[in-house]
Amino acid sequence: MNALANQYGEGFMPSSSPSPTFGQGQPLPDCLPHGCYPPSQSQAVSALSPNLYRSVCECHAIYGAGYGASLANILGKVSFAVSGNFRICGNNGRSMPLSLHIRFAGARLSGKSEAHLRLNAPVAEAMKGWKKPWLFDNVLPPTLLRKLRAGSVLAMLSMQEGRGHLAGALSRSFQDLSDLYDSNMPSFDRADDDEELAGHALESAILVACVNVQDDAHRKWLESYGQDAMASGYLFRLLMIECDELAIEGAGAQQPELALLNYDDRIIELITSARVKLKSMAADKLPVIDVAPEAEQILRKAKECFRAMSGKALSPRDTIVFSARLCANARRIAGCMHVFEGYEGAVSADTMARAVTIAEYFGACWLATVFPPKPLSAAVQRGRHLLATLVTWVRQSQQSSLSWREADIVALAPNYGWSKAEMKEAMMWMCCAGFAQILPRTENGRRVIKFELNPDLASPQLEQLTHTPIRL
Incomplete structure (x- = not known):
């Protein structure tokens, strides 16, 4: 029996595959609304179709590549192989290509x-x-378009270290990339452009993008061009993963390839078929895969989930765009796995559920990358440090009292290298955030000012802030 990959049941662990050991998951991004728990990296990889899942596990075990890099790259290569064979039926009845535009941003x-x-x-x-x-x-945009119009009907934008790409003009040619994402050939910029091709230029072409870049260059690109890319609509079409996962040494020749050899054979078979098809028909006239009604129902539910997931970071209008584009990518991912595995008929609910899990992981990465957490101010950092210290005192001493005299707390300032004003600022932050309060109390007939932790605070909330197991 297949194990559910997340609480909503969108993805499934291939039962015939060994369970990999994944690294520690990254904390949930601050841009997600409270109560939203998207799939982790391990759940996204486990949701791949069986043969792709085994190939990713072997790529990690033998060559040491991180799971994030393997996931992004295998989807890009599979998309290139299958997009020359089929298209997939969209939610409006029109077909769409199976080409994906993916960017993986990783550290050294x-x-x-x-x-x-x-x-x-x-x-x-x-x-x-x-x-x-x-x-x-x-490559420069005019060169790429000229080659595509001249017959490069099946093309891939791919590189292992794309720092130069992010600094180049093509990475910010958003309108052209949006057209090519839908396999439409961009219009001529000027009447005298490519006069020799004007009469017989291709009207549709397949361009798959699978670019690996350094995380620092990626963040710099987003700071410079992110707003324009979002306003153009292309950024919503782009699938992105940014993670700090480290590669491992890998077994190398000590472990034989099995799943990867099957992956090689299937990729070669699909591309050979695509080359034959594209010689006899246009890219927008390829056979269309249907989507089963049950799979469409999963996508409709996922659309609402995607919209809720982005509600904290995006405007109401942009949440609609985000969910629609992410659903389109989920549909394409499902089509890619359907064709690669050689399934017959329409895309099933199981395949679509896997694709939704993967797309949701990409969506969470997209939000965390486009809307990174803002650096904490010095006052907030001091407030969190003071909160963690007080909580630790309570836990270690097992005392029932959660209050101290305000003057006693202020007197501790030199122990942290703070001034009394900075200590009071830290206490003020705790009070404003609802973690503590300052109240007058009567002790032994005398009026004193007490600094008290809030006893109604939930332990998970405190643990997330202080990274300390809380037992108040």
Whole structure:
């Protein structure tokens, strides 16, 4: 029996696959609303279809690539292989391509290069002899468009270290990238552009983007162009993962490849088929995969979930855009897994549920990347430190009293290297945040000012702030 990958049951652990050991999960981003718990990285990887799941596990175990890098890169390569064979039926009845635009942002030694090189190897092998350029790196927009119009109907923008790409003009050609995301050829900019091609230029082409970049360059790009990218709509189409996961050494030749060899054979088979199809039909005329009604129902529920997930960070209008684009990507991911696994008929509810889990993980990463937590002020940091100290006192001494004389707390300021004013500022933050209160009390007939922790605070809330197990 398949194990549910998250509390909503969208994803399933392939029962025939060994369970990997995942690293510690990152804390929930501050931009998510209270009570929203999106899938973790382990749940997203476990939600992959069985053969893709085993391939990711082998890529990590043998080559040491991080799970985040492996997940992003395998989806990109599979999207390239399947998008030349089929399209998928959209929610409005019109078909859409299976091409994905993915960006993985990782720190040094995150396994970006290992995942890119190994998972791209069968793609390069299958594209040998293809007369038109198909693999693009840090290319200028006019060059890319000229090549696509001239017959590069199946193309991929991919690189293992994309710092130059983020600094180039193509990374911010949002309108052109949005058109190509839908397999539509952008219009000519000027009447005299490419006069030789104007009569027979392609009207549709497939462009898959799977770019690995450094996390610092990615954050700098978002600071400079994030607002424009969001206003254009392209940023909502872009799937992003940013994580600080480290690669491992990997078993190398000591462990034989099994799932990865099957992955190679399937990728080569799909690309060979795509090359034949694209010679006889346009990219927007490929056969269309239907989606089962049960799968459509899962997507409709996911759309509301995606909208609620983004409600804290985005405006009401942008939450609609975010959920619609993420549902479109979930539909494409489901189509990619459906074709790669060789399933017959319409996309099933099981496959769509897996895709929704993966898309929800991408959505949470997108929100955390686009809306990173703001740095805490010095006053807040001192307030949290004081809160953790007081809670630790209570826990270690097992005292029932949660109050101290205000003057006694202020007198501790030199122990932390603070001034009395800074200590009072820390106490003020605790009071404003609802963690404590200052009240007059009568002790032995004398009026004293007491600083008291709030006994009604929930332990999980305190633990998240102080990173200290709380037992008040």
